[in-house]
Amino acid sequence: MSLWVLVTLSFLMIHLVPGDPVRAALGMTAPTELVEAKRQALGLDDPLPTQYVHYLGNLLRGDLGESITSQLPVSETISQRLPATASLAVLAFLVAVAVAVPLGVAVAVATRRGRRRRTELAFAGSSVVLGAIPDFLVGVALVAVFAVGLGWFPVAGRTDASSYVLPVLALAIGPAAVLARIVRVEMLAVLETDYVRTARAKRLPPRRIHLRHALPNAVTATLTLGGMLLASMIAGTVLVENVFSWPGLGSTIVASIVTKDYPVVQGTVLVYGLGVLVINTLVDVALAVLDPRSTIGEL
Structure with missing residues (x-):
């Protein structure tokens, strides 16, 4: 449907x-x-x-039509630009997860039962602010500071590995902040469950309690949100790619809208939508495997 x-x-x-x-x-x-x-x-x-x-x-038949302006098949244009967008979104997602999960777990452990109130307030405030800033504004700020001001990274374009740093960070910072908040909330709930208290009573090492007993049971909500974040990152590439002149589908769809090349716009929108549907389906399947009580697992 x-x-x-x-x-x-x-x-x-x-x-x-x-x-x-x-x-x-x-x-x-x-x-x-x-x-x-x-x-x-x-x-x-x-x-x-x-x-x-x-x-x-x-x-x-796999025929997405022909571009009005370039006279090239839309499928050819998409196949040329899709790898750049996919690599950007996947790398940003991996960076967001790699930062958010350890950060959320660490803050949950540190602030459990009302401890370190200042740490909790600082984490909550900064994560809300970072999560609310649009990706393209983060990208503009990163370019102004680290590309134009300090000259550490390229201003635009897709060249070597250094050209990935700023666009990946622009896409990852906001989602990482949101995901870290969810990980902390879920981890706090799991840390108060009976089986975690039993593990503490057995005097198991804290590292083992947190990583082997608590974290796997906090992953369900995190996985759901992670799938949503990956889908939003794919959509977020549209503006971020234009900030960094990234040769992907995002810059292609904006250029096609400007030139009124609607066959290209149609095909690109269809690819973006299919990407979101595929991600949501994979998340549902993963949830069914990890949590047999989920709805999809009962079908």
């Missing part, structure tokens, strides 16, 4: 935009004959139900 809604909305996108998208893409000075020929080539002169059937048939 979700896939059908996504496909239908991506199809309707070109028809919901006011005006003639072909005329807008080719320019107001383009000859009428050229505009009409391009409309016929795109099938925009056919009745809407016919266009929808053709669109579904083309998707089943």
Whole structure:
């Protein structure tokens, strides 16, 4: 159902935009004959139900259409740009998890039962602030300080490994702060359970209690939020890529919107939506494996 809604909305996108998208893409000075020929080539002169059937048939064959401006297949454009976006989102997710999980666990252990109140307040306040700042604003600040001011990293572009640092941080900082708060809350709840108290009564080492007994049982909510964060990171690449002139799908979709190249916009939106659906499905499956009581596990 979700896939059908996504496909239908991506199809309707070109028809919901006011005006003639072909005329807008080719320019107001383009000859009428050229505009009409391009409309016929795109099938925009056919009745809407016919266009929808053709669109579904083309998707089943893996045909996403042809770019109005570059005349290249949309699938070729996406295949060239997708690896840059995927690598950016995956690296940012791994960095966010690598920072958030240890930080959330450490703060939960340190502030359990009202201890270290100042640490708790500092963590809560800073995580809320960092989680509320949009990714692209974080990217602009990172460029201003570490690229322009200090000259430590490239300002823009995708060159060597150093070019990944700032865009990955721009995508990871906010989600890491949000995820760390969730890890802390879940960890605090687990630390007060009977089996953890039993482990303490057996005088097991704190490291073993926290990592082998408490953390695995706090992972369910963390995994759910982690999947949502990865999906949001994929969407967040749209603006971050434009801040860093990153050659991925995010910069492609913005450039296509500016040039009114709606076949490319349609195909890119469809890829982004499919990515989110796949991630959500994988998270559901993982939850079913880790927690047999989950709904999907009962189906």
